[in-house]
Amino acid sequence: MTGPARRKGLTPRSEDFSAWYNEAVQQAELADYSPVRGSMVIRPWGYGIWENMQRALDDMFKATGHSNAYFPLLIPMSFIEREKEHVEGFKPELAVVTHAGGKDLEEPYVIRPTSETIIYSMYAKWVQSYRDLPILLNQWANVMRWELRTRLFLRTAEFLWQEGHTAHATEAEADEEALRMLGVYRSFMEDWMGMPPLTGAKSESEKFAGAVRSYACEALMQDGRALQAGTSHMLGQNFARQFGLTFQSEQGREEYAWNTSWGVSTRLVGGLVMTHGDDVGVVVPPRLAPTQVIVVPIGRSDEQWAAVREAAERVVGGLGDAGVRVEADTRRHLSPGAKFFEWERKGVPVRVEIGPRDVARGEVVVVRRVTAPGEERKEGVGEGRAVAGMPARLEALQGRLLEAARARREAGTHRGEVSSIEELGALLDGGAGFVHSGWSGDPAVEERVKEATRATIRVIPGEEFRSAAAPERCVGGGKARMEVVWARAY
Amino acid sequence: MTGPARRKGLTPRSEDFSAWYNEAVQQAELADYSPVRGSMVIRPWGYGIWENMQRALDDMFKATGHSNAYFPLLIPMSFIEREKEHVEGFKPELAVVTHAGGKDLEEPYVIRPTSETIIYSMYAKWVQSYRDLPILLNQWANVMRWELRTRLFLRTAEFLWQEGHTAHATEAEADEEALRMLGVYRSFMEDWMGMPPLTGAKSESEKFAGAVRSYACEALMQDGRALQAGTSHMLGQNFARQFGLTFQSEQGREEYAWNTSWGVSTRLVGGLVMTHGDDVGVVVPPRLAPTQVIVVPIGRSDEQWAAVREAAERVVGGLGDAGVRVEADTRRHLSPGAKFFEWERKGVPVRVEIGPRDVARGEVVVVRRVTAPGEERKEGVGEGRAVAGMPARLEALQGRLLEAARARREAGTHRGEVSSIEELGALLDGGAGFVHSGWSGDPAVEERVKEATRATIRVIPGEEFRSAAAPERCVGGGKARMEVVWARAY
Numbered sequence: 001m002t003g004p005a006r007r008k009g010l011t012p013r014s015e016d017f018s019a020w021y022n023e024a025v026q027q028a029e030l031a032d033y034s035p036v037r038g039s040m041v042i043r044p045w046g047y048g049i050w051e052n053m054q055r056a057l058d059d060m061f062k063a064t065g066h067s068n069a070y071f072p073l074l075i076p077m078s079f080i081e082r083e084k085e086h087v088e089g090f091k092p093e094l095a096v097v098t099h100a101g102g103k104d105l106e107e108p109y110v111i112r113p114t115s116e117t118i119i120y121s122m123y124a125k126w127v128q129s130y131r132d133l134p135i136l137l138n139q140w141a142n143v144m145r146w147e148l149r150t151r152l153f154l155r156t157a158e159f160l161w162q163e164g165h166t167a168h169a170t171e172a173e174a175d176e177e178a179l180r181m182l183g184v185y186r187s188f189m190e191d192w193m194g195m196p197p198l199t200g201a202k203s204e205s206e207k208f209a210g211a212v213r214s215y216a217c218e219a220l221m222q223d224g225r226a227l228q229a230g231t232s233h234m235l236g237q238n239f240a241r242q243f244g245l246t247f248q249s250e251q252g253r254e255e256y257a258w259n260t261s262w263g264v265s266t267r268l269v270g271g272l273v274m275t276h277g278d279d280v281g282v283v284v285p286p287r288l289a290p291t292q293v294i295v296v297p298i299g300r301s302d303e304q305w306a307a308v309r310e311a312a313e314r315v316v317g318g319l320g321d322a323g324v325r326v327e328a329d330t331r332r333h334l335s336p337g338a339k340f341f342e343w344e345r346k347g348v349p350v351r352v353e354i355g356p357r358d359v360a361r362g363e364v365v366v367v368r369r370v371t372a373p374g375e376e377r378k379e380g381v382g383e384g385r386a387v388a389g390m391p392a393r394l395e396a397l398q399g400r401l402l403e404a405a406r407a408r409r410e411a412g413t414h415r416g417e418v419s420s421i422e423e424l425g426a427l428l429d430g431g432a433g434f435v436h437s438g439w440s441g442d443p444a445v446e447e448r449v450k451e452a453t454r455a456t457i458r459v460i461p462g463e464e465f466r467s468a469a470a471p472e473r474c475v476g477g478g479k480a481r482m483e484v485v486w487a488r489a490y
Numbered sequence: 491m492t493g494p495a496r497r498k499g500l501t502p503r504s505e506d507f508s509a510w511y512n513e514a515v516q517q518a519e520l521a522d523y524s525p526v527r528g529s530m531v532i533r534p535w536g537y538g539i540w541e542n543m544q545r546a547l548d549d550m551f552k553a554t555g556h557s558n559a560y561f562p563l564l565i566p567m568s569f570i571e572r573e574k575e576h577v578e579g580f581k582p583e584l585a586v587v588t589h590a591g592g593k594d595l596e597e598p599y600v601i602r603p604t605s606e607t608i609i610y611s612m613y614a615k616w617v618q619s620y621r622d623l624p625i626l627l628n629q630w631a632n633v634m635r636w637e638l639r640t641r642l643f644l645r646t647a648e649f650l651w652q653e654g655h656t657a658h659a660t661e662a663e664a665d666e667e668a669l670r671m672l673g674v675y676r677s678f679m680e681d682w683m684g685m686p687p688l689t690g691a692k693s694e695s696e697k698f699a700g701a702v703r704s705y706a707c708e709a710l711m712q713d714g715r716a717l718q719a720g721t722s723h724m725l726g727q728n729f730a731r732q733f734g735l736t737f738q739s740e741q742g743r744e745e746y747a748w749n750t751s752w753g754v755s756t757r758l759v760g761g762l763v764m765t766h767g768d769d770v771g772v773v774v775p776p777r778l779a780p781t782q783v784i785v786v787p788i789g790r791s792d793e794q795w796a797a798v799r800e801a802a803e804r805v806v807g808g809l810g811d812a813g814v815r816v817e818a819d820t821r822r823h824l825s826p827g828a829k830f831f832e833w834e835r836k837g838v839p840v841r842v843e844i845g846p847r848d849v850a851r852g853e854v855v856v857v858r859r860v861t862a863p864g865e866e867r868k869e870g871v872g873e874g875r876a877v878a879g880m881p882a883r884l885e886a887l888q889g890r891l892l893e894a895a896r897a898r899r900e901a902g903t904h905r906g907e908v909s910s911i912e913e914l915g916a917l918l919d920g921g922a923g924f925v926h927s928g929w930s931g932d933p934a935v936e937e938r939v940k941e942a943t944r945a946t947i948r949v950i951p952g953e954e955f956r957s958a959a960a961p962e963r964c965v966g967g968g969k970a971r972m973e974v975v976w977a978r979a980y
Binding site for chain 2: 032034035036039040041042043044047048050051067068069070071072073074075076079091092093094095096097098099100101102108109111118121122125126131137141142144146147148157158160331333
C-alpha cells in the first residue's frame with residue numbers, strides 16, 4: 001500500500017463532502033470495507049483511536065461508580081418481542097440465527113441490536129431488595145442492526161459500542177443517572193474529541209424505542225449536518241414490568257425498578273473525522289491520537305543516516321519519558337515527502353523532522369498538522385526545548401481544535417425567531433446547521449418540517465443551550481410551548 | 491443476594507470437584523447462567539479479573555510489536571468452507587444467520603468461531619510487497635462455537651478471547667512468531683495467574699484445524715486434569731493459498747505469505763479458579779484481583795462507627811496512594827462475619843479489619859486469604875506499617891500462589907519409564923496428572939490410549955519440560971521416537 005498510487009489528493013470537502021469522507025477514512029487507514037455486507041474492518045490506526053476513546057470513557061464510567069460486565073450476544077426472539085415499542089423499533093433491522101450446531105433451533109435467536117431485554121432479565125434474577133439497588137453496569141460489546149444504507153463508522157450493520165444499563169429504586173434517581181451520563185458524554189466529547197455537542201431531550205417521535213425520555217448529544221459536522229453522537233435514556237418501568245424486575249422497598253412493598261441505558265459507539269470516530277478533517281486528510285486530536293508525534297530522520301548517505309537516526313532515537317526516548325506517544329519512521333525505501341504525506345493524511349498532530357544540518361545545529365524542525373491563523377507551520381527548535389515543550393504544544397493544539405469546532409458550531413447556529421417552515425428551510429439551505437425555533441409540541445408540525453426541509457428536531461435544548469429570549473411562536477404557526485433545535489442529520 | 495441463604499458452604503473439592511467448581515464460580519459472582527443456551531453472563535467480579543488479564547496481555551502483545559484491529563463478527567459461509575481441514579473442524583459447531591433485515595439471505599453467514607478466513611481475505615487486499623510484511627495484528631472479540639456440553643468459563647457457546655493473526659515472508663519467521671507468542675502466554679500464566687503451564691507442540695491429531703504445527707500451554711488443575719489454556723499455531727501457507735495472500739518477494743517473485751494465529755480466552759478465568767480455589771471459595775492472585783484489599787470497619791454504636799470509618803478511610807487513602815486496588819465495605823446492614831464470608835468467597839487476597847480497640851491502639855488486623863504452612867492468618871499491625879508493607883505483602887502472596895501451583899504440578903507429574911497402556915492408566919487412576927512416556931508417533935497408539943484411559947497427548951514437551959533421560963520405549967510397545975505428556979483433559 002505504499003508508492004505513488006497513494007499520493008493522489010482527496011476530493012475537496014467543498015466539492016463533495018461525502019466522497020471526501022470516504023476517501024479520508026480509507027486513505028488514513030482508519031477502516032476498510034469487508035466482504036460482509038454493511039460490516040467494516042477497523043484498521044489499527046482507527047482502532048487505536050477507539051482504544052483511546054474507550055480508556056477515557058471507561059475511566060469516567062468507573063469514576064461515576066459503574067462496573068463492567070458481559071451479557072450474551074444472542075437474545076431469544078421472545079425477549080425482544082416483549083416490550084412493544086422496543087420490538088417495533090428494532091424488528092426491521094434484526095439479524096436472526098435460525099440454525100446452530102447442525103440443527104434448526106426451536107426458537108430463533110437475534111444478534112443483539114441493543115441489550116435491554118437480556119440484561120434486565122438477569123437483573124430480575126439478581127435483585128430482591130432495595131439494598132441490591134442501584135445496579136450500575138456497563139458493557140463494551142459489538143451489536144448488529146441490519147441497515148440498508150451504510151457508511152464507514154457512521155452507519156454499519158455491525159458496530160462496537162458501550163451500553164450502560166442501570167436499575168434504581170426511584171424515578172428521580174434514574175433520571176438523575178440518565179442526565180449524569182449525558183454530562184459524562186458531553187465532557188468526553190469536548191475534552192477528548194474537541195467536538196462540542198449540543199445536549200438536550202429528544203421529542204417523542206425521536207426517542208429510543210422503549211424509553212420514557214431520551215437525551216442526546218448532537219454535534220455539528222463541517223458540512224452543516226448534525227450527528228447524533230451519544231444518547232442516554234430514562235426507561236421508566238417499561239422493561240422492569242416486562243421482565244419482572246421488582247424489589248422489596250424499605251417500606252416492605254413490592255415495586256418495579258427504574259432503568260436507564262446509555263451508549264456511544266464507533267460512530268464517534270466518524271464524528272471526529274467530520275469535525276476536524278481537512279482537504280489533506282484526517283486530523284486526530286492529541287489526546288486521542290495513537291501516535292502524537294512522528295519523528296522523521298532524513299539522510300541520504302549511510303553516514304548521514306547514522307547521525308540522524310541517533311538523534312531521532314534520542315528525541316523518541318526523551319518524548320517517551322515525557323509521556324508523549326511517539327514513534328520514529330525509519331523506513332529507508334520511502335522518501336521524506338512520502339512519509340510526510342502519509343502521516344499528515346493519518347492526522348498525527350505533530351511531526352519532528354531531523355536532517356543532517358539540524359543535527360549539526362542541535363536543532364529539530366517541528367511541524368504542526370494544524371495551525372492557528374498567522375501561526376508558522378514549521379519551526380526550527382533546539383532539540384532539548386522541542387522535547388521539553390512537546391506536552392504543552394500538544395495540549396495547545398487540543399485546545400485549538402475545540403475552539404475552532406466551537407466557533408464553527410456557533411457560526412452554524414441560527415437563534416433568532418423563525419416564523420415559518422419556509423423560512424426554516426431557507427436558513428438550512430443558506431448554510432445554517434442548527435436552527436433554534438419555537439414549537440407547539442405537535443408531532444404533525446415535526447412531520448411537515450421533515451417533509452419540507454429534511455430537517456428533524458435534534459433536541460429540546462438543555463438550559464445552557466437555550467436562547468436568551470424564549471421563542472414565542474411555533475415554526476408551524478401558533479404559540480410555542482418550547483424551544484427546539486432543528487438540523488439535517490446523519 | 492444477601493443474607494443467610496448465601497452462607498451455605500461449598501461442596502468440598504474432595505467430594506465433587508465439578509460441583510465445587512460450579513458453586514464457587516456462581517457464589518463468588520464471577521458468572522451466572524443466562525437464558526441463552528450455553529451462554530453465560532460474566533458478572534463484574536469475573537469481568538474485572540478478565541479486564542486485568544486483558545490489560546496485562548495487551549501490554550505484552552504491544553511490547554512484541556502487535557497492534558489491535560477489529561474484523562467482522564459474521565463470516566460468509568463460503569469463506570469458512572474454503573480451507574478443507576478448517577471447515578471439517580468447525581462446521582459442527584457453527585451458529586448460522588440465515589435471515590436479516592426482514593429477508594432471507596442469499597448466502598448465509600456464520601458467527602465467527604475463529605477469524606482466520608475473514609482476516610486473511612483482508613490481508614490479501616492489503617499486502618503487495620515484502621515491504622508490507624510482517625503484519626502483526628490482534629483482535630479482542632467474542633466468538634461462538636455451539637458446544638453440546640457447556641461449563642461456566644471452561645466451555646461456553648459464546649466466549650471472549652483474543653486472536654492474534656500474523657503474516658510473514660518466510661516460514662522461519664512465522665515459526666519464530668508462533669513460539670514467541672507461546673512464550674508470552676507462558677510468562678503471563680506464570681507471572682500474572684500463578685498458573686505454571688507445560689508447553690510444547692501438539693500431536694497431529696490434536697492440532698488446530700488448518701494448522702501445520704500447533705503449540706499449547708497446558709496447566710494442571712487441582713483435580714489432576716489438564717486444561718488447555720492457550721494455543722499458538724503456525725498455519726503455513728494453507729490459508730494464504732485459499733485467500734490469495736501473496737506478496738512480491740525482494741527477488742521479485744510472487745510468493746504465498748506464512749501465517750500464524752494464537753489465542754487465549756475467558757477460559758483462563760476458569761483455570762484460575764481450578765488452580766487456586768479452596769473449599770472456602772475462589773482465590774484471586776493479587777496481580778489480577780479487581781480489589782486487592784478489602785477494608786472492613788467494625789463498630790456497633792454510631793460513635794464507634796464514626797471512629798472506625800474514619801480510620802478505614804485513612805487506610806483506603808494510604809493504600810490507594812501506594813498503588814493498591816482497595817475498597818472499604820461500609821454496609822451497615824451486614825454483620826462483619828457476613829462480610830468476611832462474602833469477600834473470602836470472592837477471593838480478595840487481603841482483608842483489613844478495623845475495630846474500636848484497634849483504632850485506640852493505632853492498629854489494624856491484617857488477614858490473609860491464603861497462608862503458607864506455619865504462617866499466622868491474622869496479625870495485628872500498626873496502621874502505618876500495614877499500609878506501607880501492603881505492596882510487598884501482596885507480591886509475596888502472588889509468589890506463594892505460583893510456588894504452590896508449581897509444587898502441585900510437580901507432585902502430579904510422573905516422569906519414569908511407562909511400559910504399557912495399562913501402566914499409564916494405573917498411574918492416572920492413582921492420582922498422576924501429567925504422565926511422560928515415549929511414543930512411536932503412531933496415531934493408532936494415541937487412539938488406543940484414549941479408549942483405554944481417557945487420556946490424550948497434551949503436548950510433545952518443549953526442551954525445558956523434557957525428562958533428563960529420553961524415554962526409549964513407546965507406551966504402545968516398540969521403540970519411542972519422541973517423548974510425550976499424557977493427561978485427562980477438560
